[in-house]
Amino acid sequence: MTSKELELQKRKTYLQISGTACSNCRKTSRDVGVESLFRCSRCRMSAYCSKSCQKEDFSNHKHFCAAVEELHNFEEAWYSCNEESEWNKRQIYHMQLLSAPLDRELSSYERNAWLYQPKCHVCFRTSKDLQNYQPLIPCSQCLIIFCCSQEHWTQHREKHQTLCKTYQLMINCERIRYQDTSETLWAPEEWDESAIYPPLPKDWNGYFKWRKNSQFIQLDTLCRVITNSLSLPLTILSALERFYTRHNLRSLEEMVIHIIGASQYEILALMTFEEIMHVLPNIKILRIILIGLEMPQQNSGIPLSCCSRCTEANRKRICAFYPMSYHEYGHSSNYTTPHITVGFNIELEENTELWEPTIEFLLEKEVPCILTSYSKEEAIQDVKILKSWGTKILVGAKENKWGSTMPLLEPQKVDKFYHNNFFKTLFQGRS
Ligand SMILES: [Zn+2]
Ligand SMILES: [Zn+2]
Ligand SMILES: [Zn+2]
Ligand SMILES: [Zn+2]
Ligand SMILES: [Zn+2]
Structure with missing residues (x-):
């Protein structure tokens, strides 16, 4: 196995x-x-x-x-x-x-x-x-x-x-x-080349249409499952649009992304991060750095295989794992400044003390950041906490149109469903 x-x-x-x-x-x-x-x-x-x-x-x-x-x-x-x-x-x-x-x-x-x-x-x-x-x-x-x-x-x-x-x-x-035990559920290698992004399409349906996958146009079951993993690269892309100019994004040849508090969710969806290179085909090297206590053995760079189009275009995807807290990683010699730092559903409001040194570090470095959360209530809490630390909020507790459309059940509530990356908060440096 x-x-x-x-x-x-x-x-x-x-x-x-x-x-x-x-x-x-x-x-x-x-x-x-x-x-x-x-x-x-x-x-x-x-x-x-x-x-x-x-x-x-x-x-x-x-x-x-x-x-x-x-x-x-x-x-x-x-x-x-x-x-x-x-x-x-x-x-x-x-x-x-x-x-x-x-x-x-x-x-x-x-x-x-x-x-x-x-x-x-x-x-x-x-x-x-x-x-x-x-x-x-x-x-x-x-x-x-x-x-x-x-x-x-x-x-x-x-x-x-x-x-x-x-x-x-x-x-x-x-x-x-x-x-599905194959590598990923999402790898159609076609897209409409006459349309240049960013900006991203306005919603999931528009996105699947751009990717020329007629079977995904309706939000059916399979499609919902796919949005659960595609939500990760798309949420990153939409945040990049907010922090960088279009010209800037289209001319980048190398991109570094830090994922904080990474877990099994990100590892299982790792293949879908290639989507960033499909939307921004100028990127030749994409580095995804996963940092979190649940990460497997430290590894500073594994090349991952790409689809045939990316391989032909000589695009490379490199992934690294650091089983430690982000501020610990930040103070190590392995640290490289990212284009963006992302925390998917990190539940800041539940582990505030644990996250404080990490957020402090990110504010100090003035790194563009996005956090997502399962619900509006959590997102509002996150914003409150971030503000109390002097954070400059760019987008606070807003619904994320690239959130997952796959329902999951809340463990300690009765009949309550949640979705991954349903709300988002963007910030950078101190106000
Ligand atoms: Zn059995
Ligand atoms: Zn590809
Ligand atoms: Zn038993
Ligand atoms: Zn009963
Ligand atoms: Zn029933």
Whole structure:
């Protein structure tokens, strides 16, 4: 298996977390033609289609499984909570209890499995809260939303009816994302050469039209999945338009981009950064530097392959990884001044202290910067924090038209969806 496949294997889909799909092979009971999947008898969380799948998943699963079993046996932890805020509190408490026997923080996959676990959408009880682990009843259409009884479904049905379509869209997007193990979902090598950018087209539809890909003109499921990764280079391009003149952008031969707080999201979408060279074909060398604690081993420059048109035109794409904080990188000998620094969904408002030295550094260097966030509320918070540090804001908490159109589910809210890079804030230096 390639490292990307291994990474995808560790990640669990919404269907897997809800127990509707096998925790190992991702097939549903319908896919394998069995009545229903069976649950791991210890943790009662992971579901499997067969004994062999359970066996294959065991090494991934065993430590978390044992921790969950221990938590199930700790009856006091299962006090009843029948409203959203209490449920959230209990979830956080449970995650603390789970990390004790593991002797480490939960991985992001384990956190997700816990936070998205099935619960009744009316009374917030899990199967463990019911007698004898009585199974919850799934919505027959999306299969990932549950109620504990028909009575609670009667109460919840109407509210769910309006959201069920979005849940289904989310699951369908996920299916495409997890099936695709090829390098990227986006590589059509055609575009309308009579149109010169910047400026960028006015929206995603215009963009897909420029790229001559008629199949993407409607915002269908596949298209939404693609916008989730294309959102990264397009958001950068739109920010560059704000910081540099068109003439300037069209004449650049080398471009350096720093991505701060980089995570799996950027790594999985890495191939799509080539799009910057398609929009600005004068660029001969594109350097993408990913800096963040989640980055793999330090590497100061790996050449990535390009599409045939870029290869012919002798364009090169180089990528580097620095597993450290940005200010640490900034003070190292590897630092080179970027044309732009980007932080995708870095949640400044949640980790303010952690980010302060990084932002200080960026303000000092007067680097053009863009931060994106999942929601307007977060973006407004970001602007407030940045202003308190004396930042000169150029665009504050504005909706990003190059945000992802793929819905994702908020882990600690009920029925709330979010999109990557939905809002943006641009700044440079101090005011
Ligand atoms: Zn299976
Ligand atoms: Zn288990
Ligand atoms: Zn209920
Ligand atoms: Zn549904
Ligand atoms: Zn190319």
